[in-house]
Amino acid sequence: MSGTGGSADKRPNEQLGSWFVRSGWSKGELARQVNRRARQIGAHHISTDTSRVRRWLDGEQPREPIPRILSELFSERFGCVVGVEDLGLRPVHQSPSVSGVDLPWAGPQTVSLLSEFSRSDLMLARRGFLGTSLALAAGPALIEPMQRWLTPLPTGGQPSQADGDRSRRSSRLSRPELELLEATAVMFRKWDAQCGGGLRRKAVVGQLHEVTDLLQENHSEASGKRLFTVAAELAELAGWMSYDIGMHPTAQKYFVLALHAAKEAGDRPLGSYILSSMSRQMIHLGRPDDALELIHLAQYGSQQSATPRTQAMLYAMEARAYANMGQPNKCHRAVRLAEDAFSDCARGDGDPDWIRFFSEAELNAENAHSYRDLAYVAGRSPTYAERATPYMRRAVELFAEEAEQEDGHTRSYALNLIGMATVHLLQREPEQSAQLAEKALPFAKRVRSERVNNRLRKTVDTAVRDFGDVPAVAQLHEQLMVQLPDSGEGAARAV
Incomplete structure (x- = not known):
C-alpha cells in the first residue's frame, strides 16, 4: 500500500x-x-x-x-x-493544538498542551516527528502568533489555576521541593553544554511532563508563577536539545510552548531568551528575515527588564541575522551594541542561570560567526573573514580554558574550533583549517550533537572540494570517514 x-x-x-x-x-x-x-x-x-x-x-x-x-x-x-x-x-x-504554533495564550491550555506534547514525545521519540502531524512554521504563520506574547494577561486570576475549576487537587508541593525543581533545570543545562542534546533530552522531557502534572494542582500565585518558570525553562531546553540533534519541528513546538509558559510566569526576560533560541534556529534553517523579526520581538518585550548580559546576547543574535541577510552596516552596529552592553555586565550578579552561559567567550564567538557569515554571503569576502579572525581566535582560547573545567562548555569549544577552521578556508589556508578541524574531531565524537557533527562534515567537505590535493586535507577526510561516519539521517548540514 x-x-x-x-x-x-x-x-x-x-x-x-x-x-x-x-x-x-x-x-x-x-x-x-x-x-x-x-x-x-x-x-x-x-x-x-x-x-x-x-x-x-x-x-x-x-x-x-x-x-x-x-x-x-x-x-x-x-x-x-x-x-x-x-x-x-x-x-x-490539522488541529492547531496538535501541529500549529498559533495556540491559545491561556494558562490551562498551555499546561494541557505541554502535557500532551511531552507525553507524545516520550512515547514516540522519533526523528522530528510526533505522529504524522508536526510541521515547521515560518514567515507570517510563525511571526504573527508570536507577536501576541506581548499582550497582557487577564488580571484577577492565578496563572496556575483555571477560574471556576474546583476539580484540581490541593498542592502538595513544599518550598524545598520547588527549589529542587529549579535546581534540576540548572543541572540539565550543564549536562547539555557538556554532552550535547542527544544524551539527556528524554530526561528533560520527562521532567517537563512531571512539572505539567504539578501545574494541574492548586497553588498560590507566587508558587504557580515559579512552576510556570520551571516549565518554560525545561520546555526551552527540550527545544534546544531537539534542535541540537536535528529534530527541528519538535524543537520549534517546544520553543513555542516555552514562550507560552514564560508568559504565564510573567517573565519577559525569559521569554526574550526563548525567542532568541527560535531566532537561532531560523538562522540555521536559512530564514534570517524571520530570525530578525523574532529578535526584535524579544528586544521590545524585555527592554525594561533584561539584564545587560541578556541585552548583549540579543544584540549579538541581531548581528547574526543581519549578517545572513547581507546587511554589513547594520551587522557592525549590532556587534558594537553587543560589546557595549556586555561591558556593563557585573560578575553575573542579578543574572538568571539561563543567561549565565553568555560569557566573554560566547560574545566573541557570536561576533566571529557574524563576520564569518557575512564573508560567505558576500561571496567568500576576505575582508570579512579577516574581521572574524581575532574574534574567533579569542573565543577558541577562552573556550579551551573552560573545556578543562568540570562544567566547561565542550560543545561550544568544538563548534568554535570548527568555526575557526571555516575562517581559515575563507582565507585559503587549508593546512591551518585541517589542523583545527582535526582538533575538533575528538570533541565531536564526545558530544551527542548533530549540529557539531554536521558542521564538521560540511567544513571538511568544503575543504576537500576546494583543496582536495592538499595532503593534510585528504588525511583529515579519511579520518572523518572512519571516526565520524555519516548515518544519512542527520540534520541539515548548515555551517
Missing part, C-alpha cells in the same frame, strides 16, 4: 520536480528515504518505489503522511524550511 490519492486531471508537479532535481537524489534513493522515515514514525503501511516517485512527479497527490515526510526530507537536505505547499502538494488540515 502506498498511501497515495487519486490521479484525475494530473499535471506534472513542477515544484516537486524542481526540488527533486536540485537535491541530486535518484528516484530510488528518495523512495528509500521515504520508506525509512515512514517506518520511524510507525507508518508501516507505506511502501514506496521508483514508479510511485515518478507518479508524484507526474502530478499524483500522495496521502498523509507522505507530504509531511517529503517536506521533512527536503528541509533537511537544503537546510531551510521546505513546506508541503512549496512542493506543490496539498497540506492536510
Whole structure:
C-alpha cells in the first residue's frame, strides 16, 4: 500500500520536480528515504518505489503522511524550511493544538498542551516527528502568533489555576521541593553544554511532563508563577536539545510552548531568551528575515527588564541575522551594541542561570560567526573573514580554558574550533583549517550533537572540494570517514 490519492486531471508537479532535481537524489534513493522515515514514525503501511516517485512527479497527490515526510526530507537536505505547499502538494488540515504554533495564550491550555506534547514525545521519540502531524512554521504563520506574547494577561486570576475549576487537587508541593525543581533545570543545562542534546533530552522531557502534572494542582500565585518558570525553562531546553540533534519541528513546538509558559510566569526576560533560541534556529534553517523579526520581538518585550548580559546576547543574535541577510552596516552596529552592553555586565550578579552561559567567550564567538557569515554571503569576502579572525581566535582560547573545567562548555569549544577552521578556508589556508578541524574531531565524537557533527562534515567537505590535493586535507577526510561516519539521517548540514 502506498498511501497515495487519486490521479484525475494530473499535471506534472513542477515544484516537486524542481526540488527533486536540485537535491541530486535518484528516484530510488528518495523512495528509500521515504520508506525509512515512514517506518520511524510507525507508518508501516507505506511502501514506496521508483514508479510511485515518478507518479508524484507526474502530478499524483500522495496521502498523509507522505507530504509531511517529503517536506521533512527536503528541509533537511537544503537546510531551510521546505513546506508541503512549496512542493506543490496539498497540506492536510490539522488541529492547531496538535501541529500549529498559533495556540491559545491561556494558562490551562498551555499546561494541557505541554502535557500532551511531552507525553507524545516520550512515547514516540522519533526523528522530528510526533505522529504524522508536526510541521515547521515560518514567515507570517510563525511571526504573527508570536507577536501576541506581548499582550497582557487577564488580571484577577492565578496563572496556575483555571477560574471556576474546583476539580484540581490541593498542592502538595513544599518550598524545598520547588527549589529542587529549579535546581534540576540548572543541572540539565550543564549536562547539555557538556554532552550535547542527544544524551539527556528524554530526561528533560520527562521532567517537563512531571512539572505539567504539578501545574494541574492548586497553588498560590507566587508558587504557580515559579512552576510556570520551571516549565518554560525545561520546555526551552527540550527545544534546544531537539534542535541540537536535528529534530527541528519538535524543537520549534517546544520553543513555542516555552514562550507560552514564560508568559504565564510573567517573565519577559525569559521569554526574550526563548525567542532568541527560535531566532537561532531560523538562522540555521536559512530564514534570517524571520530570525530578525523574532529578535526584535524579544528586544521590545524585555527592554525594561533584561539584564545587560541578556541585552548583549540579543544584540549579538541581531548581528547574526543581519549578517545572513547581507546587511554589513547594520551587522557592525549590532556587534558594537553587543560589546557595549556586555561591558556593563557585573560578575553575573542579578543574572538568571539561563543567561549565565553568555560569557566573554560566547560574545566573541557570536561576533566571529557574524563576520564569518557575512564573508560567505558576500561571496567568500576576505575582508570579512579577516574581521572574524581575532574574534574567533579569542573565543577558541577562552573556550579551551573552560573545556578543562568540570562544567566547561565542550560543545561550544568544538563548534568554535570548527568555526575557526571555516575562517581559515575563507582565507585559503587549508593546512591551518585541517589542523583545527582535526582538533575538533575528538570533541565531536564526545558530544551527542548533530549540529557539531554536521558542521564538521560540511567544513571538511568544503575543504576537500576546494583543496582536495592538499595532503593534510585528504588525511583529515579519511579520518572523518572512519571516526565520524555519516548515518544519512542527520540534520541539515548548515555551517
